[in-house]
Amino acid sequence: TGTETPDGQAIPNETATETAAPPSGGAVLRIATTTSLYDTGLLDMIEDTYEAETGVDLLISSQGTGKAIELATRCDVDILLVHSPSQEQAFMDAGYGVNHRCIAYNFFQIVGPEADPAGIAGMDPVEGFRVLYEKGTAGEPGVLFVSRGDNSGTHSKEKTLWDMAGYDYETEVQGSGEWYIEAGKGMGETLVLASEKDAYTLTDEGTFLAFQTDLVLTPIIDQGDALLNRYSIIAVNPEQCPSVNIEEANNFIDWIISDEGKGLIGSFGVEDYGKALFTPLYPPECTASPFNCTCAESVSKA
Amino acid sequence: MIEAQNITKIYGEMEVLHGVDLSVGEGDIMGIIGPSGSGKSTFLRILDLIEPPDSGDLSLFDVNVVKERDRVVEVRRRMGMLFQKPIVFNTSVYENVALGLKYRHVGKNEIDRSVKELLEEVGLARYLHSNARNLSGGEQQRVSLARVLVTDPEILFLDEPTANLDPKSSKTIERLVTRMNRDRGMTVVMNTHDMLQGQRVAQRIGVMIGGDILQVGSPREIFYAPESTKIANFVGVDNIHDGKVLRREHQITAVEVAGTILYVGESPPEQSDRVKVIFRGEDVTLGIGKTAQTSARNILNGTIAEISDIAPFVHIKVDCGFPVSALVTVRSAEEMDLSEGKPAWVSIKASALHLIAESEESEG
Amino acid sequence: MIEAQNITKIYGEMEVLHGVDLSVGEGDIMGIIGPSGSGKSTFLRILDLIEPPDSGDLSLFDVNVVKERDRVVEVRRRMGMLFQKPIVFNTSVYENVALGLKYRHVGKNEIDRSVKELLEEVGLARYLHSNARNLSGGEQQRVSLARVLVTDPEILFLDEPTANLDPKSSKTIERLVTRMNRDRGMTVVMNTHDMLQGQRVAQRIGVMIGGDILQVGSPREIFYAPESTKIANFVGVDNIHDGKVLRREHQITAVEVAGTILYVGESPPEQSDRVKVIFRGEDVTLGIGKTAQTSARNILNGTIAEISDIAPFVHIKVDCGFPVSALVTVRSAEEMDLSEGKPAWVSIKASALHLIAESEESEG
Amino acid sequence: MNEIVQGFIEAIELILSLDPDVIEITVRSLYVSLSATFFASLVALPLGAYIYFNEFRGKRAVINLLQTLYALPTVIVGLAVFLMLSRSGPFGFLGMLFTPQGMIVAQTILIIPLITGLTVSALSGIDREMRYTIISLGSSQLQSIITILREARFAILAAVLLGFGRAIAEVGTVMLIGGNIRGFTRVLTTAIALNTSMGNFSFSIALGIILLGVALVVNVVLNLVQER
Amino acid sequence: MNEIVQGFIEAIELILSLDPDVIEITVRSLYVSLSATFFASLVALPLGAYIYFNEFRGKRAVINLLQTLYALPTVIVGLAVFLMLSRSGPFGFLGMLFTPQGMIVAQTILIIPLITGLTVSALSGIDREMRYTIISLGSSQLQSIITILREARFAILAAVLLGFGRAIAEVGTVMLIGGNIRGFTRVLTTAIALNTSMGNFSFSIALGIILLGVALVVNVVLNLVQER
Numbered sequence A: 001t002g003t004e005t006p007d008g009q010a011i012p013n014e015t016a017t018e019t020a021a022p023p024s025g026g027a028v029l030r031i032a033t034t035t036s037l038y039d040t041g042l043l044d045m046i047e048d049t050y051e052a053e054t055g056v057d058l059l060i061s062s063q064g065t066g067k068a069i070e071l072a073t074r075c076d077v078d079i080l081l082v083h084s085p086s087q088e089q090a091f092m093d094a095g096y097g098v099n100h101r102c103i104a105y106n107f108f109q110i111v112g113p114e115a116d117p118a119g120i121a122g123m124d125p126v127e128g129f130r131v132l133y134e135k136g137t138a139g140e141p142g143v144l145f146v147s148r149g150d151n152s153g154t155h156s157k158e159k160t161l162w163d164m165a166g167y168d169y170e171t172e173v174q175g176s177g178e179w180y181i182e183a184g185k186g187m188g189e190t191l192v193l194a195s196e197k198d199a200y201t202l203t204d205e206g207t208f209l210a211f212q213t214d215l216v217l218t219p220i221i222d223q224g225d226a227l228l229n230r231y232s233i234i235a236v237n238p239e240q241c242p243s244v245n246i247e248e249a250n251n252f253i254d255w256i257i258s259d260e261g262k263g264l265i266g267s268f269g270v271e272d273y274g275k276a277l278f279t280p281l282y283p284p285e286c287t288a289s290p291f292n293c294t295c296a297e298s299v300s301k302a
Numbered sequence B, C: 001m002i003e004a005q006n007i008t009k010i011y012g013e014m015e016v017l018h019g020v021d022l023s024v025g026e027g028d029i030m031g032i033i034g035p036s037g038s039g040k041s042t043f044l045r046i047l048d049l050i051e052p053p054d055s056g057d058l059s060l061f062d063v064n065v066v067k068e069r070d071r072v073v074e075v076r077r078r079m080g081m082l083f084q085k086p087i088v089f090n091t092s093v094y095e096n097v098a099l100g101l102k103y104r105h106v107g108k109n110e111i112d113r114s115v116k117e118l119l120e121e122v123g124l125a126r127y128l129h130s131n132a133r134n135l136s137g138g139e140q141q142r143v144s145l146a147r148v149l150v151t152d153p154e155i156l157f158l159d160e161p162t163a164n165l166d167p168k169s170s171k172t173i174e175r176l177v178t179r180m181n182r183d184r185g186m187t188v189v190m191n192t193h194d195m196l197q198g199q200r201v202a203q204r205i206g207v208m209i210g211g212d213i214l215q216v217g218s219p220r221e222i223f224y225a226p227e228s229t230k231i232a233n234f235v236g237v238d239n240i241h242d243g244k245v246l247r248r249e250h251q252i253t254a255v256e257v258a259g260t261i262l263y264v265g266e267s268p269p270e271q272s273d274r275v276k277v278i279f280r281g282e283d284v285t286l287g288i289g290k291t292a293q294t295s296a297r298n299i300l301n302g303t304i305a306e307i308s309d310i311a312p313f314v315h316i317k318v319d320c321g322f323p324v325s326a327l328v329t330v331r332s333a334e335e336m337d338l339s340e341g342k343p344a345w346v347s348i349k350a351s352a353l354h355l356i357a358e359s360e361e362s363e364g
Numbered sequence D, E: 001m002n003e004i005v006q007g008f009i010e011a012i013e014l015i016l017s018l019d020p021d022v023i024e025i026t027v028r029s030l031y032v033s034l035s036a037t038f039f040a041s042l043v044a045l046p047l048g049a050y051i052y053f054n055e056f057r058g059k060r061a062v063i064n065l066l067q068t069l070y071a072l073p074t075v076i077v078g079l080a081v082f083l084m085l086s087r088s089g090p091f092g093f094l095g096m097l098f099t100p101q102g103m104i105v106a107q108t109i110l111i112i113p114l115i116t117g118l119t120v121s122a123l124s125g126i127d128r129e130m131r132y133t134i135i136s137l138g139s140s141q142l143q144s145i146i147t148i149l150r151e152a153r154f155a156i157l158a159a160v161l162l163g164f165g166r167a168i169a170e171v172g173t174v175m176l177i178g179g180n181i182r183g184f185t186r187v188l189t190t191a192i193a194l195n196t197s198m199g200n201f202s203f204s205i206a207l208g209i210i211l212l213g214v215a216l217v218v219n220v221v222l223n224l225v226q227e228r
C-alpha cells in the first residue's frame, strides 16, 4: 500500500485565491525547514509560485531538524516545515507552535547493495531491521548499516524502527559493533557513505532519487506502514514570540493546505523522476491512523 | 639645551652606559668619539628619546623628559637624528625626504620646495624619483641626512654621518652641517669615528670609552692634552712614557724619562711625582746631521730603530734611550734618505709635551 | 685570478657600469676608490657572482663564469665578500660566523676552533653568545668580516670594510687582512672611501668614477700622478693649474703658469703644449723670511691669501701670481705665526710636479 | 574525476551564459566578503601595527592569542553571532539575522584576528632601526602606523587578501547567519554546500571555479592598486 | 547569550570529567591536523623560500595564483579529493576514503597554498643584502632556503600556525572525506557541525572552546620550540 499515490489530485483553483492575502508589499515570511525536504527542490517551486501570487517574500532556510526547531523556539522564524512527528509533538506540547497541519507524506526506503547480503529484500521493514541487527552483530560479512546519527527526522524514524524491532536504541544498537556506522551528517552524504561502504541505510525517497545516479545502492525494502514519512507545517506561537508574523504565517498555511498547494505538492517530481515525490494528505485519510493529524482546516478562520 | 645627568642604560645583564653626564649649550657642535661598542649610539638614542634610560635625568629645551613623558612627541619634533645604519623607506627619494615634513603637516608647496632644495645640497637632485632602496650606500646615507635636515631641527643628532661617504661627499656634508649650525643656531651632537672630522667640525669633543664619557674638551685639548693614557691611546698619541718630576722652574717642569731630562711646558699634576709624559708623533721634528736651530726646548740624539709606512706619512721610531715616534711626510723622509740604524736627532717643543698623573692609570 | 673585460651593468634605464676592465693577479691587494654612486659596490657584486653583468666577460680562477653558469656555486665557495651594509643574522655571534663553514660541511670541532680564533682576532670574543642583532654598528661589521674570513677564501672582496669603525679597530682589521694576504696568498679586492686606507693596504688602486675605471696604478701613481684632473680632483690634489710647455732640457720640463716658470721633473704629454700642472698641498714647503736652501727647484714668493683649519693640518693659500695651496702642521703654522697678508715663500720640488695633457679634460 | 571535467565545462557555460542566478549569488558573495574584509582591515591593520609598535606587558600573550584565534572555527563564530543576533539574543532587535548585513558582521569578526595576527608577523621582520627612524622623524602614533603599514605593503596586502580569501571561501557563518535563503542571502559557498548535499557535484565544482575566478580578479585588482 | 555561558560551563565540565568521547575526537582532530600541517609545511616552506629566492618569469603570476588559492573553499577541495579517492575515482584502490589518512591528504592539499603564500610574503620583507650575504657565503640552493627560513622564523612559525589553525578549524573536507563517522573519523569540527544541526548549541560551543584550547596549547608549544 505504500508508494502508490492516492487519487484526488485535481487542482481546484477556487480555494487558492480565497485565502491569498492582498498583495502585501514588503511582507516577509521566514520559514525553517530541514535539508532533506529543501534539497528536493519542492520549496523553491512553492516559493516561486507563492511569491508570484501574493507578493509575500518567503525566506526559506534549511538545516538539521534539531536546529530548525531551535530556530522556531528562538522566534527567529515564523513557520516550521519538518517531518519528525515525535519532535513536532514535543514542540507543540511545549507551547512553541500553533496551527499544526500535516500536508503530505511519502515513504522512507531501506536501501542497500544490490546483492543484499543480509537477504532482507521483500521483508516487512521491522522484520528487515531485526535481521540486519542479528546478522550485523553476528559479524556476517557485508552486513553494514549506516545511520544518519544526527537526530534528524530520518534518524528519528530509524530509531522508531529499532524500537519496533525490539531493541533499545541507546543501549543495544549504538556501539554494538563495526556493522553500525554512525555518520552524523546529511542524507545525501550518508547515502554516498553507504554506497562507498556497500552498506544498508534508511533514506527518504526524494534524496535517494536525487543521488541515485551516483550510487551503487538499490531500494531493498520500500513498503510497509512503518516506513511512512509525514510532512507537517507549524506556525510559531505568537504568544511565545511576539515578533512572529502570524497573519502571513496563517495565510501561507492556508494556502499550502488548499487544493492549489496540495496540487503543486502532488505533482512535484514528475518532470524529473517520472513520478511524484510526495503524496498530499486529504481528509479524512489524514485524521485516521497512521497519520492522526489535521490537514485541511483553515487556520486563519480558527 | 641638553642636560643629561648620570644616564645609565642596561641591556639584558650588561650595563652599557654607567652614569653619563653631558651638557650641550644652544648652538654648540659637540662631537663624541670613542671605540667601537663603547655606547655612543646608545647614548644618542637616549638623547633623541628613542629609548628611555634606565636611570638618570635628561632635560631637553628645559623640559624634563624623564618626568614629562607626555611631552615626548612635542620635544622630538624639535629634534632630528641620523642613525648609524642608514634606513630608507621603500618609496621614492622624494617621499623619503618629505616624510618628516608630512608628519608636521607642512603645506605641499613648502614641502616641495624644501625637499628639492635639500636634495640639491646633498647632491641627489637627479634621483628625485628613484626608489631609495636602489641607491648606493653613500646615497642612502645622504637621503637619510636630507630627511632629517629638511625638518630644520633645533637639535640635530648625527651618528656616524659620513661613514659611507668618500672624502669629497663628506666635506659637502660637513659644510652643510656647519652652515646650518652657523645660520640657524642649530645645536649638533655628532658621533664620529673620523677623528679628523671631529677636529674639523666640533667645537667640543667628548670621549666615550667603555660606557663613560672620560673627557670633554676642545679638539685641541682632547688630541694634544688627553687626561688619561686611555684617551691618549685612543686619540692616537704615539709617545707615552713613564717619567718622574724632578723640579719646576719658570713655567717649565723638568721630568726625567729613562735617564733623559725633558722640559715640559706645563705644571705637573698635584698628586704625585710619577707621571706619564705624552706627545704626538706629528709634533716631533726629525733631523739628520747637525742639530737645527729651532725654538723647541728638547733636542735628543738617537738612532733610527724602525721605519714604517702609514701613508701618507712615514712613521719613524728613533731610539734616544727611550723610543720616540715621529711622523714625517713621505717627501721629507725621502729627502733625508732615512734608513734603519742611521743616527738622527728629534726635537720636541716643551709646549707639545703633556703630563698625566700616573695614578689615574691603574685600570690601564 | 680575476679577469673582467668590458663589464656593463644596467639598472632600469640607467647604465651604471660602462664596460669596466680589471685584472687582478693572485695574491694582489687591489683597492677601488671613487665617489659615492660611481658603481664600486655594483662592480664588486658582479665579481662575486651575486649579480650577473649585462654584458662583458668575467673569468675567475680561469673559469669563464659567464659561460659556465653551472660552476658558479663551486667558484663562489672559493671567494668571500663583505658587503657594504653589514648584515647579521638573528642568531648568536657564534652561529653567524660559523655559517659559511657549515655550508662547506666543515667538521664541528674545526668550526669551533676557527670561529673562536677569528672572533678573538676581530676583538669580539666576549660576544660569542650574544645575539648579533644587538651589537653596535662597528661590532656588526666585524662579525660580518669574521664570517667571511673564517671560510679562508682565495679571493676576498671587501666593500668599505671599516666604514663603521674607529681608527684603532680599523687598524686591527687592516692588519688582519694584510696578514692573511701575506701568509695565505689571499687575493683581495677592496672598495674604500678611506684614501689613507687605500694607500696603506693596497698594492694597486683603481679609480672608479661615473661607472668607469679611469686609472689603475700604485697608490703613489694615483695620488701623486693622477692621469686626469677628474682623478686629481677626487684624490684631493689641491693645486691644479693651466700651463704651457716652454721647453724641455736635462730631464726637466719648463712650464709657464700665469707668467711664472715652473720646472717639472717629467716629460710633457705628447699631444699638445697646453697642460695642467698639478701638485699636492703636502708637497709644498712654506717659509717665512729668507728663502731656505732646499733641493726643491721651484721657489716662489707671494703673500698669504687665506688660512683655513682642516685639522690636523692648516691649509694655507699663498698668492704667487697664481694661488698655491700648502698644507702645514698646526704646530709649524703656529711657529711661523702666519697671518693673512703676510709675505711668504713656497718651494716645490720639480719631482713633485706632474703634467696632464689638457685635451683629456674636455668633459671635466 | 569526470565530475571535475564536467565542472569546468559547466563553469564555462555558466560564465558565458551569464546565468542570472549565478551572477546574483556571485555579486552577493563579493559584496559580503569585500565589505567584511574592508571593515576588518579598518580595525585589524592599525591594531596589528599598534601591537608591533608598542612594547607592553603581555604583548607576547596577545600575539599568542591572536594566533590561537586562527583556529577559530567558522561554525563557532557563526553560532556566537547567531546567538547575539537571534530574536531572543541581546541584539535581536536589530533584525540582522538572515540578512547580508548580519553575514558581513559575522565574517568581519571571523577575519579580524587573522588580519591582525598576520599584520603583526608581517611587520616583525622589519628592522628595529626602521622603527627608530619613524619615531625620530616626529611621527604621532597614527602616523607611525600608517608609515609602517605602507612600508610593508606587500605583506600587508597578502594579509588582507588572506582575510578576503578566508571570508569568501567560508561557509560556516554565512550558512548560520544568512541561512542560505534563495535570492536573499545565498552566496557561492552556501550554494556549493547546497548543491553538494543535493548530489550536484559537477555544479558545485563549477561554482567553486567561479569563486576562484572571482578571487583571482580581486587579487589582481588589489595588487594593481597596491602598485599604483 | 545564555548558550555561550552554558557552553563555557559545559566545556569545563567536559574537560574536568575527561569525557572519553570528547577526548577521542580531540585527539583525532589533533592527529589529523598536525599531520596535515607537518606534511604541508614540508612542501610549502621550501617551496615558498624557493619562490622568494629565485627570480623567474611568471614569479608574480605564481604569487598571485597562490594568493588566489587562499580563497579555495574547503568543500571544493573536499569534493575534488573525494572524487579522486572514491571507488570510481583514480585512487579508489587506496581505500582512503572515510579514513583519517584521507582526511590528512585533503587538509594537506588545502593548506599547502596557504603556507606557501605566507612564506613568500613573510620573506618579502627581508633585505636584498641578506639574500646576497647568504649566497656569497657559498650556500647551495637548499642551504639558502634553510637559512632564510630560520632567519624569518617568527613569521614562518606564524604561517605554519595559520595553516594549522585553518586545518583544525575547517569542516568541509573532513566532513566529505572523513564522513564524520562516530568513533572513526569524527573530529571536533564535524562534531560541532553535527551538534549545531541538532540544535545543541551550547554543546557545540563547548566543543569550540575545547578546540581553541587545543589550538592555544599547540601554539604555545610551537612558540617555545621556536625559541628553543
Ligand SMILES: Nc1ncnc2c1ncn2[C@@H]1O[C@H](COP(=O)(O)OP(=O)(O)OP(=O)(O)O)[C@@H](O)[C@H]1O
Pocket: B011, B012, B016, B034, B035, B036, B037, B038, B039, B040, B041, B042, B043, B084, B193, C134, C135, C136, C137, C138, C139, C164, C165, C166
Ligand atoms: N638593543 C641592544 N641589546 C643588547 N645590547 C645592545 C643593544 N644595543 C647595543 N648593545 C650593546 O651595547 C654596547 C654599546 O653599543 P653602541 O651601539 O652604543 O656602541 P657604539 O659606541 O655606537 O659602537 P660603534 O662605534 O661600533 O657603532 C655594545 O656592546 C652593544 O653590543
Ligand SMILES: Nc1ncnc2c1ncn2[C@@H]1O[C@H](COP(=O)(O)OP(=O)(O)OP(=O)(O)O)[C@@H](O)[C@H]1O
Pocket: B134, B135, B136, B137, B138, B139, B164, B165, B166, C011, C012, C016, C034, C035, C036, C037, C038, C039, C040, C041, C042, C043, C084, C193
Ligand atoms: N639594484 C639597483 N637598482 C637600481 N639602481 C641601482 C641599484 N644598485 C645600485 N644602483 C645605482 O647604481 C649606482 C651605483 O651604485 P653603487 O652602489 O655601485 O655605488 P657605489 O660606488 O658603491 O657608491 P657608495 O660609495 O655610495 O657606496 C648608483 O647611482 C645607484 O643608485
Ligand SMILES: [Mg+2]
Pocket: B040, B041, B042, B084, B159, C136, C137, C138
Ligand atoms: Mg654606534
Ligand SMILES: [Mg+2]
Pocket: B136, B137, B138, C040, C041, C042, C084, C159
Ligand atoms: Mg657602495
